[in-house]
Amino acid sequence: MGVKTSLNSKGELSAQIAEAIRAAIISGALPFEHRLPSEAELSDQFNVSRPTVREALKRLAAQNLIRTLRGATGGAFVNRLSFEEAYAQQITTSTLLLSMNDVSFETACEARYALERACLKLSATRRLPDHLATMRAEIHRQGQPGLSDESFCNSDVAFHRALVDGAGNPVLSYQLAGAVEAMQPLMNMITFTARSREKIICFHTDIADAIEGGDAKKANTALNALAEYTIALAHNVSDRHRQNQSGVDSDQSEITRSSSTEPTE
Amino acid sequence: MGVKTSLNSKGELSAQIAEAIRAAIISGALPFEHRLPSEAELSDQFNVSRPTVREALKRLAAQNLIRTLRGATGGAFVNRLSFEEAYAQQITTSTLLLSMNDVSFETACEARYALERACLKLSATRRLPDHLATMRAEIHRQGQPGLSDESFCNSDVAFHRALVDGAGNPVLSYQLAGAVEAMQPLMNMITFTARSREKIICFHTDIADAIEGGDAKKANTALNALAEYTIALAHNVSDRHRQNQSGVDSDQSEITRSSSTEPTE
DNA sequence: TTGATCCAATTGTCAGACAATTAAATGTTT
DNA sequence: AAACATTTAATTGTCTGACAATTGGATCAA
Numbered sequence: 282m283g284v285k286t287s288l289n290s291k292g293e294l295s296a297q298i299a300e301a302i303r304a305a306i307i308s309g310a311l312p313f314e315h316r317l318p319s320e321a322e323l324s325d326q327f328n329v330s331r332p333t334v335r336e337a338l339k340r341l342a343a344q345n346l347i348r349t350l351r352g353a354t355g356g357a358f359v360n361r362l363s364f365e366e367a368y369a370q371q372i373t374t375s376t377l378l379l380s381m382n383d384v385s386f387e388t389a390c391e392a393r394y395a396l397e398r399a400c401l402k403l404s405a406t407r408r409l410p411d412h413l414a415t416m417r418a419e420i421h422r423q424g425q426p427g428l429s430d431e432s433f434c435n436s437d438v439a440f441h442r443a444l445v446d447g448a449g450n451p452v453l454s455y456q457l458a459g460a461v462e463a464m465q466p467l468m469n470m471i472t473f474t475a476r477s478r479e480k481i482i483c484f485h486t487d488i489a490d491a492i493e494g495g496d497a498k499k500a501n502t503a504l505n506a507l508a509e510y511t512i513a514l515a516h517n518v519s520d521r522h523r524q525n526q527s528g529v530d531s532d533q534s535e536i537t538r539s540s541s542t543e544p545t546e
Numbered sequence: 547m548g549v550k551t552s553l554n555s556k557g558e559l560s561a562q563i564a565e566a567i568r569a570a571i572i573s574g575a576l577p578f579e580h581r582l583p584s585e586a587e588l589s590d591q592f593n594v595s596r597p598t599v600r601e602a603l604k605r606l607a608a609q610n611l612i613r614t615l616r617g618a619t620g621g622a623f624v625n626r627l628s629f630e631e632a633y634a635q636q637i638t639t640s641t642l643l644l645s646m647n648d649v650s651f652e653t654a655c656e657a658r659y660a661l662e663r664a665c666l667k668l669s670a671t672r673r674l675p676d677h678l679a680t681m682r683a684e685i686h687r688q689g690q691p692g693l694s695d696e697s698f699c700n701s702d703v704a705f706h707r708a709l710v711d712g713a714g715n716p717v718l719s720y721q722l723a724g725a726v727e728a729m730q731p732l733m734n735m736i737t738f739t740a741r742s743r744e745k746i747i748c749f750h751t752d753i754a755d756a757i758e759g760g761d762a763k764k765a766n767t768a769l770n771a772l773a774e775y776t777i778a779l780a781h782n783v784s785d786r787h788r789q790n791q792s793g794v795d796s797d798q799s800e801i802t803r804s805s806s807t808e809p810t811e
Numbered sequence: 812t813t814g815a816t817c818c819a820a821t822t823g824t825c826a827g828a829c830a831a832t833t834a835a836a837t838g839t840t841t
Numbered sequence: 842a843a844a845c846a847t848t849t850a851a852t853t854g855t856c857t858g859a860c861a862a863t864t865g866g867a868t869c870a871a
Contacts, residue, residue, distance in 0.1 A: 295604060307638075307641070307642065313646065332597050335601060336604045337604075339560060339602075339605050340605065340608035341608070342605070343604075343605035343606070343608040343609055344608055344609070361647070362642045362643050362647070363647075364643065367639055370635075370639050373572075374632055374635050374636065375720075376572070377572065377627045377632075378627050378632040378717075379717070380572070380574070381578065381626050381627045382626075382627075382628075384716070384717055388715055388716070388717055389717050391668070391717075392715050392718040395664040395667075395668065395715075395718060396661060398664055399660040402660075403660065448660075450653055450656055450657050451649070452649055452653055452654050452656075452725070453660060455640075455643065456640075456657060456661060456721060456722075456725050459721065
């Protein structure tokens, strides 16, 4: 029996090994919770050293494909990708993509509201009392005086999450999580005046009312109004931004310290 | 100047280091194409060994956050996440999620068509001749006799990709790529009869006609019809499937060989 | 100036060791 | 026999030091 697996392709060994194992997982040859051979056995099978195997396993761990446990019964186990993990991955990827490709606020906004619009009909018929309660609660929170911009944006995200989750389709929620959450940094750029908050809350209330009444059409109208208003707000901000902006080129080259760091020596 | 960075938090060092660097990248402290310190310098800064640093870097590489190059001017460079890479990541994550959480065909289908519906309006007004041409070409291809099920599904995906891309919003395309592509394995399970293909082509034609005429409403109607029909088809298949299915439990424990492998000794 | 050669920096890989962790096996006491 | 403490073995996590492979630039010669 061919226990040894040769790798002919080119490139780094750890990448090849990671790819081989990933393919095995995706194909279903390695079922969930299945324990991979130990690092020592793998390095034997692939005829490489243990550090190389470890680099391969770390690659897979970074993609949530496996978890590793220490100890006598430890090892690397095929991870069942949960919706939670998928959400998180989706969000980080979306956030990075947006921040790295200077997507215009208009484009991102358009995408976000277009996607949300897709949920309205389902949400209007299926939303549970929970979702509605969350929406109402967030609206209330948004009306609190003295709420920071960041908190307001967080609440905004929570409101829309509830709206999306109301559709009762986890796949839909997963797909939209990235769109909604990834917008947050961009949203945070907008300094909401009291007046604009008031209007936004008004739109939110309209949406919640429509969802409560099962009126998808009315919800759609309200969401459209919110979308238009948001984009208009952003337009103002970006105009002001353009005026203030000069060629600022930060030249930091040190890695930012993690929260728990201290200079040594 | 504190060159050394201490890591107080718990867990594996390589994970902590990866997280610190990832945070620095996401925060923008490390701009694109910026070269990270060499592995030796990093192991100095974080006060760990080089293998540990390497594991951290491999984790980041697996997430497309950095690339590494060998040689005198080599090193690890902050990678600008392209839409292409983001697509690919999005698709693999979505595919895994669906295959690992036995999402019902109905749920996935509903999500997919709901998302697509979000693009119709934009696509009807913005689509370029290219998109329309692709849609027409794929429709034609779908009508070819003797086309394999897999090719038909591929063409189906291409058709819908064109529809989505017609909206002219890369963020939207990115978000939907996962939904559409991840459905393919599920779609492949359905054996399309000549009769059902004919109907699907009919719906596709209706959609293309509507998009060409800029009639979002008509396109919406056609897409709804297609969605209903697809789900009905799937229902039949899953019913038949249920009858045939008994508890099959494969117990493979070997890692599938990569395409270029051979048993040794 | 051009071309070939050498050099230094850097990542990729290896080997072997030890630390840390964990569950199971073993032994001991009640 | 049951409950508890101890040992043990397996496994991952980390370190050290070394060498190979690669690659751009420097050096030097024609």
